[in-house]
Amino acid sequence: MKTRRDTQPITMVYDIPSLLPPGTTPVSRLYYEDWNIKVVDREKSGCDNYLSPNRRDFYKIMFMTSGTGLKTMGNYNYYINERTILFLHPNEIVCWRNTTPTVGGGIFCMFKKRYLDQHPSLKLIIDRYKFFTEKKILRVSEQSAKMIHSLLSQMKIESETAGELAEEAMQAYVQLILVESLKGTDYAPTSEITNDYRHVYDFFELLEKETNLANLDNPIRMRTAKEYAQKLNLNPNYLNGLVKKHTGQPISTLIKNRLLEESKALLVQTDWTLQEISQIIGFADQPNFSQFFKKYVGVTPNEFRRSPISPDYEGKVQSSEESIVV
Structure with missing residues (x-):
């Protein structure tokens, strides 16, 4: 018998509301602290x-x-x-x-x-x-x-x-x-987990593998729900329905958010040029990448690279930091 917790959408790490101004939400709030x-x-x-x-x-x-x-x-x-x-x-x-x-x-x-x-x-x-x-x-x-x-x-x-x-x-x-x-x-x-959740798990494992290993020699290639579904030998609509059931979000949104998180990490952790990061994230040119980043983050990649954390960062997020990174 299903219980309420089986169907209630769960929170994604990067969906928890930020207390910071636009453009200052880091990949993991604890990541930027020394x-x-x-x-x-x-x-x-x-x-x-x-x-x-x-x-x-x-x-x-x-x-x-x-x-x-x-x-x-x-x-x-x-x-x-x-x-x-x-x-x-x-x-x-x-x-x-x-x-x-x-x-x-x-x-x-x-x-x-x-x-x-x-x-x-x-x-x-x-x-x-x-x-x-x-x-x-x-x-x-x-x-x-x-x-x-x-x-x-x-x-x-x-x-x-x-x-x-x-x-x-x-x-x-x-x-x-x-x-x-x-x-x-x-x-x-x-x-054991259900077959439904196994497919969700496989999707996230594949998404992480695709983005986690991204670098200059190994750029991100899969960027659509169809590509992930094909890799998992599943119907795109079926996979998208399962993922949305468990997370409350479609695959396209999850992929977009993961690309943004990886973009932020590369901007802060590396000295690669914007053109190089654009190619790693899967964009053909830098302007398109910069437009994508600013649309969803609120600042340009260069602005984020210069100041990923607001001056009041530590004090503002201290009370909620653990819920961000668990």
Whole structure:
């Protein structure tokens, strides 16, 4: 029997309203901040139904202390409740649906990929025990849950002090959390995803593959719903209907938004010319790309490159940052 959460559209990462002026909505609001590791209170940040198909540049440990939800990762659904810890890889395509009317309690810990390179001992334990790859969702004992919550709370205090050795101390806490999590047992999925959602997942995986690897030698080639449907051996109208059912948006809008997000990333992260970025995004010439970008972002690519973030950026988005990047 279908429940309300099965048909209720979920929020896309880039659909959440921005508090910033036009042209200052970044690919991921946390992406532009100079941080290596961050701890966020889940209850204060809020957590709506969402689908996060586009790449992130950080790992995320999510610890639930109360509330419930349905997490879709890969081909499986997981029923998540208290005393559950999740390890989300930057490349993971995830979907979250709340199954309770209020946001549950818990704490998020996020750290950048470069943070692992700076701390080989942390990377070693992650690789050795296959956290974020094979170990993704674990249910821990009540005693371990208390210990993990205490460690995360201490990390949050450490992050707020921002002392010279804060990041050093925090990586040690993360290692302790990983070790404590090993005392848990693997969390079995409750069910496989439906065929409908499998097609939606395949579409987003293909969209991410097409845009994620884009560069000067490998420009984006697929830009229409028809091209994606053909690649997936599906009828375009059928695929579009499934995607719209689950996200509330047609494929054309999702492709457009993903192209804009990748454009913003290239403008900020590279020194490539506008002509080069235009070709990477799939435009024949720069004027058409600039017109496309300004129409939907509100400023020209050059203006965005010079000032992607407003002066009041940090203060304005602090209260909602986690809902943008989950």
